[in-house]
Amino acid sequence: MHPTVDRVTRRIIERSKATRAAYLQRMENLKNNKPQRKTLACGNLAHGFAACTQSDKDVLRLMNQANVAIVSAYNDMLSAHQPYETYPEVIRNAVREMGSVAQFAGGVPAMCDGVTQGQPGMELSLFSRDTIAMSTAIALSHNMFDSVLLLGICDKIVPGLLIGALSFGYLPSILIPAGPMPSGLPNKEKQRIRQLYAEGKVGKDELLESESQSYHSPGTCTFYGTANSNQLLVEVMGLHLPGAAFTHPNTPLREALTKEAAQQAVRLSAPNGGTLGMADMVDEKTIVNALVALLSTGGSTNHTMHWVAIARAAGVIINWDDFSELSDVVPSLTRIYPNGQADVNAFHEAGGTPFLIKELLGAGLLHDDVETVVGKGLSRYAQGPVLQNNALVWKDAPAETLNPAVLSSAAEPFSPNGGLKVLSGNLGRGVIKVSAVAEEHWVVEAPAVVFDDQNDLGDAFSSGKLNKDCIVVVRFQGPKANGMPELHKLTPYLGVLQDRGFKVALVTDGRMSGASGKVPAAIHVYPEAANGGPLARVRNGDLVRLDARKGVLEILTPAEEFDARPLATANLSANELDYGRELFGMMRRQASHAEAGASSFWSSVDE
Known part of the structure; x- marks a missing residue:
């Protein structure tokens, strides 16, 4: 071994x-x-x-x-x-x-x-x-x-x-x-159409046709x-x-x-x-x-x-x-x-x-x-x-790969490591997947733009407020807050910003899709904002550093000032009712943090 x-x-x-x-x-x-x-x-x-x-x-x-x-x-x-x-x-x-x-x-x-x-x-x-x-x-x-x-x-x-x-x-x-x-529409083409739609360059009909050719x-x-x-x-x-x-x-x-x-x-x-x-x-x-x-x-x-x-x-x-x-x-x-x-x-x-x-x-x-x-x-x-x-x-199994561009040998890997990193620092503890992220994007230091609702990010993008180097902080998305939804909807916007040449990253106590890609994203960050985590103290303009090489996630605001800030709160009442969400309140309250599995079964042990 x-x-x-x-x-x-x-x-x-x-x-x-x-x-x-x-x-x-x-x-x-x-x-x-x-x-x-x-x-x-x-x-x-x-x-x-x-x-x-x-x-x-x-x-x-x-x-x-x-x-x-x-x-x-x-x-x-x-x-x-x-x-x-x-x-x-x-x-x-x-x-x-x-x-x-x-x-x-x-x-x-x-x-x-x-x-x-x-x-x-x-x-x-x-x-x-x-x-x-x-x-x-x-x-x-x-x-x-x-x-x-x-x-x-x-x-x-x-x-x-x-x-x-x-x-x-x-x-x-x-x-x-x-x-x-x-296999349907190639993934690269699907991603391209999604980003064009996010920019308003193609309409809903073109987007639906693309998606329908992918999932068919x-x-x-x-x-x-x-x-x-x-x-x-x-x-x-x-x-x-x-x-x-x-x-x-x-x-x-x-x-x-x-x-x-x-x-x-x-x-x-x-x-x-x-x-x-x-x-x-x-x-x-x-x-x-x-x-x-x-x-x-x-x-x-x-x-x-x-x-x-x-x-x-x-x-x-x-x-x-x-x-x-x-x-x-x-x-x-x-x-x-x-x-x-x-x-x-x-x-x-x-x-x-x-x-x-x-x-x-x-x-x-x-x-x-x-x-x-x-x-x-x-x-x-x-x-x-x-x-x-x-x-x-x-x-x-074949002695050699039948397509070395897709599947390689252990002797000649695409990369010497698996591309998953743990991030820790004064903003909490999370994970980042860098296997799809180009190495020049592994370290991002930029001012924070803070959202308490993922839906607000699209409006900010459309108005041009995100046309700059920034670390987008989307908080109150953890298991106790709203059940920790995936935030895959954000991927096209962030991808466009990166393609425009901006240094951009995501920091969130929520999840990203299993199809997360090229934008560096510190996810599953805990303690989550709804549980008094440090993300609840971040403000617009704070300088944040995400360093996937060293495994660091930190805010560069002086500790004395940062720790003295009151915790922001979010009105989560709309996330507790309708569409069956009221039936899952017990699970949200019982949920353990992400590293403990975000489970409602073993929270008393893991917390």
Whole structure:
């Protein structure tokens, strides 16, 4: 193992001793009671299989075959999740071929951040993750099941499914993806049209046509945002079938992978001799593998929160120092938008996840000695699936990349580090993703322009007030303030300012999209303004310094003057009502800070 990866892993193991041991003990206690159907009273069991066919009832009565739970985030508004409509019947039939039963245990909510960007609904987005976790727990609460299939892809959905399933970690669980849509309008052209629209140089019709050519069919959006980062990380954790992440929907290979995953869930179950659950597969080494994969591909900054929360659900404690220390030694091996111009389809065709895993294993950057849903050892994931005479087989990843402009080797990386930095200073602690930021923009020192509402920035841009060097501070956007919406709506404005030659950066206690790009952005800054953080003391014209090289975020106002300032307040009442926001007040109040996962589950521990 690379010495830094080994050191970080050992530190996480030591830090997590008590919480991990307590979690594993809980799972062991639950595991000793399975198969759970044996514990049900006759009335309970009768309710549980009342709607089944007679043959399925006969199987479930015997207790010696598996009952596989299907937990799905299907809806037909999310392009990524629309293909899931037909999966339950495919899964049921595949499981019946094994002599077992599959039941649709429950659906979980699935909102599309692409639809809600800049809209009130985005203020529900972050906490939809915890809602999905709770919905997953409700689906599995009936004690009818021996293994689990999780159907989900997008931003908060995969983290929510994982957190929920880890509460039932004595059961084996497999995630089933659906794959990306075919490539549409190139990302560079989409970005160009967005910036022209922000400048008023094209109209709404041209913008809508551009967006419609980008997002045009069933399947995941093809840029490397949070959804596709989810898929890659889950695969590197060994929770998909090998090479499953980026096969297109509605293809023979995709259906074969879905059937095989369903049957593998049967093989992993206790009635079929399985002894391991998700709790055995998601451990400290698995989590480190996920972080390495994130960093080597320039993945979504959202995962500096989501994977903290997922790890905590398994009793593993990680923090941003772990991300940062790994980032210093993990090389960047991909150029996928927004870190390049290619999309995930080009990445997949270049060798994809199997090649990436092969390279990272060879460089000692991934732990091979982990449990996966296909057995011991991550090296099994350095293979990709193909159909051969209608049979599903796996072949070794190519020896060399098939497109060196998109996917590189560990010996010849695009960059020697992963491009994620932790920033600290008298304005708080945050993160910055620099993998898509040109090095000449890594350090920005400029006067602050302060906004308490993201919608005000567009007006300031249109009036020309931002035509200058500036660090835009958008505050009162943290989890306690308004649910921490993504601020992707700001990206075109800031990109235009940078293209005009101004030194510009963003500092916020909110989030940016997984597609964050070329403008330096200090995000997830905490303590957040609504919780008395120093951003609440910043005023227009204050000189602020963002230094991604040294990891510094600071205001240059003398400390005595700055600390004596009263904290600004914002009227957040409009963010507490309507569009369902009133139902999430408890989660906002309970939310932990970003480095603790911005979760409503563990705030008392983390704060």
